[in-house]
Amino acid sequence: MECEICGKTVPENNPIRAKIEGSVMVVCKECSKLGTIQKAPQQPKFRQQPKGKKAKNTKNTGNYSRRDEPSEELIEDFNLKIRKARETKNWSREDLGKKINERVSVITRIETGKMTPDTKLTKKIEKTLNIKLLEKVNNIDLNQFINTSTGERALGSIMKIKRK
Template sequence: MRCEICGKRIVGKPIKTKIDSSVMDVCKECSRFGKVQREPRKPRKSPVKRRPARSRGPEPIYEVVEDYGKIIRAERESRGWSREDLAERINEKVSVINRIESERMEPDIKLAKKLERLLNIQLLEKFEGDETDKIEAGGFRGATIGDIARIKRS
């Protein structure tokens, strides 16, 4: 290997040196023109043995119940809270509460769980259907082009 500055033949390992924002392999004499770069340390093996993460199985699928806006509004009003009070208690904007109560926006799962805990109501229900059982069992197969072609022929 040759020095990238002077061109001399380098015997042994070259010295990585940063010169004007470029890292070069240079000889010992030319390394004084820049900053010598250290080799990154090799990570040591951890003496602690780690266990593989356990799988808990498939996560349940939740859906927001119908008339969620009416349920939230009724409970909020029964407690005598304004929309501003509710928004402050769950750290959300008042506009979000307005849209949820008017059902122009469906709350995501995280927000629905916050509302459930605070208002002691049920907004989420587990989605249970025949298709989820088939998917979990590995027996579900989506429609293929061949299935569609057969449907059109009949």
């Protein structure tokens, strides 16, 4: 077993689980200092099927994975693009709010960058202002970041860790 941050070997009989930036990871002793050490998770208890009964048949969805399809992300300067498109149409924030059925305060927070709109609101804004705010992003192939010494992927092989 390897540390999910730096890739060092972690003893399998007693792995250290640490919560770092909201994620629980198996880490080495040195990397466990970056977060708070967690207790070992309890094993889930499963009910046994009564004899003679079969498990419910589940649909086979095939080999399709959601990871294969590109996801949509909001563009970086969405707030400026929204404001510029609104001003081009000579609409006030109140006018845009009425057209997409949102409060003026929401439009103000979006245009100032204090709020990121969810996908549903983003699509309403795109349709109303006739602009493109969502872009398709292909998933990153992590195979290019494989740690050459062990051949395994670790968080530390694709990002720099800033130690205090």
